[in-house]
Amino acid sequence: MARVVVNVPAEAKKGEVIEIRTLAGHPMETGFRRTQLGELIPRDIIRTLVCTYNGVEIFRADLHPAVAANPLITFHTVATESGTLEFRWTGDNGFSATQSATIKVV
Amino acid sequence: MKRRAFLLLGVAGVAHAQLPPNIQEIRKQALDEAIRKVVGEAQVRPGRVKIDVPPLIDNGNTVPLAVEVESPMTQADHVKAVHTFPERNPQPSVPPVPLGPRAGKARVATRAGIADTGAVTPIAQMSDGSFWSESVRVIVTLSACLEDGLI
Numbered sequence: 001m002a003r004v005v006v007n008v009p010a011e012a013k014k015g016e017v018i019e020i021r022t023l024a025g026h027p028m029e030t031g032f033r034r035t036q037l038g039e040l041i042p043r044d045i046i047r048t049l050v051c052t053y054n055g056v057e058i059f060r061a062d063l064h065p066a067v068a069a070n071p072l073i074t075f076h077t078v079a080t081e082s083g084t085l086e087f088r089w090t091g092d093n094g095f096s097a098t099q100s101a102t103i104k105v106v
Numbered sequence: 107m108k109r110r111a112f113l114l115l116g117v118a119g120v121a122h123a124q125l126p127p128n129i130q131e132i133r134k135q136a137l138d139e140a141i142r143k144v145v146g147e148a149q150v151r152p153g154r155v156k157i158d159v160p161p162l163i164d165n166g167n168t169v170p171l172a173v174e175v176e177s178p179m180t181q182a183d184h185v186k187a188v189h190t191f192p193e194r195n196p197q198p199s200v201p202p203v204p205l206g207p208r209a210g211k212a213r214v215a216t217r218a219g220i221a222d223t224g225a226v227t228p229i230a231q232m233s234d235g236s237f238w239s240e241s242v243r244v245i246v247t248l249s250a251c252l253e254d255g256l257i
Contacts, residue, residue: 017210030219030250032196058208062201066192066218068168068250074215077208 002026006087008101012079020059021074022049024089024097030065046091049073054083063091079105137191140199141229144189145237150229154238157190157228161242163220166250172215175230175238179205185212187231193224202231219250 003025012018024046031043043065051059058077082105089097126132141150158172175185187202203214212230220226223246229239 030196056208061203061214064200065197066195066200066220068217068219070217072215072217074172074213075203075209076211076213078210 002089002095002097004087004089004097004099006085006099006101008085008103009079010102011104011106014079014081014105016079017076018079018103019074019076020051020085021072022051022087022099023070023072024049025070026089026091026095028063028065028067028069028071032065044092044095046071046089046095048088048090050088051075051077052086052088053077054081058085079103081105133194137193137198137227140191141227143199144202144229144231148235148237150237150239152239152241155228155230155240157226157240157242158215159226159242159244161244163244163246165248166220166222166246167248168217169220169244169250170215171218171226172213173228173230175212177212177230177232179207179210179212181207182233184209184233185230186233188212188214189229189231190218191227191229192218192220193226194222195219196221220244220246222246222249 005023007021009018026046029041029044033041035041045065046063049061059075061073063071085101087099154176156174163169173188177185184207185205187204189202190200191198205212225241225243227239227241229237231237
């Protein structure tokens with residue numbers, strides 16, 4: 001299981017725009033590099049990150065070889081209600097990781 | 107064949123093997139094509155988009171990159187997607203990041219790999235169908251993607 005970290009504010013006012021930061025441990029091998037023997041290193045990247053807020057999808061990103069290793073992705077959303085945010089990363093070679101965070105909206 | 111002519115031929119041959127003479131043209135075409143694919147016939151206007159990227163990059167493998175778009179992010183007027191085009195990357199078109207009114211604020215940040223000195227062009231697609239962009243020139247000293255650097 002890959003190491004993933006998400007940073008979601010524990011508490012927010014209703015309607016407030018909150019910043020969410022996510023980080024996944026992954027080499028993000030681009031498929032353009034070669035070994036010292038000149039062989040192409042096959043691509044191995046995370047393909048998508050999906051974030052749902054109480055079951056509703058709020059953010060989705062298709063990742064790309066141009067995203068650096070250990071992809072850090074920061075985005076925003078409106079805090080509507082208390083609940084959980086689920087994050088799911090999927091990638092090449094069957095890579096899959098999930099993480100969740102709870103938020104209290106006052 | 108005279109010796110001098112033969113040598114010149116050799117030099118020209120090596121240079122030709124390394125890169126096509128119109129490489130600038132080819133790169134520009136690839137970038138234009140990638141952008142055209144996204145925007146279609148629409149006009150891309152400068153403004154509203156702000157990209158936050160260091161102008162001098164020591165290591166192109168990990169470049170902090172943030173794109174922010176001026177928009178109220180309401181149902182009627184919001185940013186639909188943010189596209190980014192790093193000019194000299196092997197694949198100059200990065201898949202768009204879709205956004206919507208739910209985001210509250212049109213700002214996304216990540217760390218990217220940038221292959222070489224050139225322009226980085228974010229393009230924002232608005233809900234009314236218009237496109238806005240900004241272009242920033244960055245200098246990369248250590249190239250990403252290819253250890254030896256691009257030609």
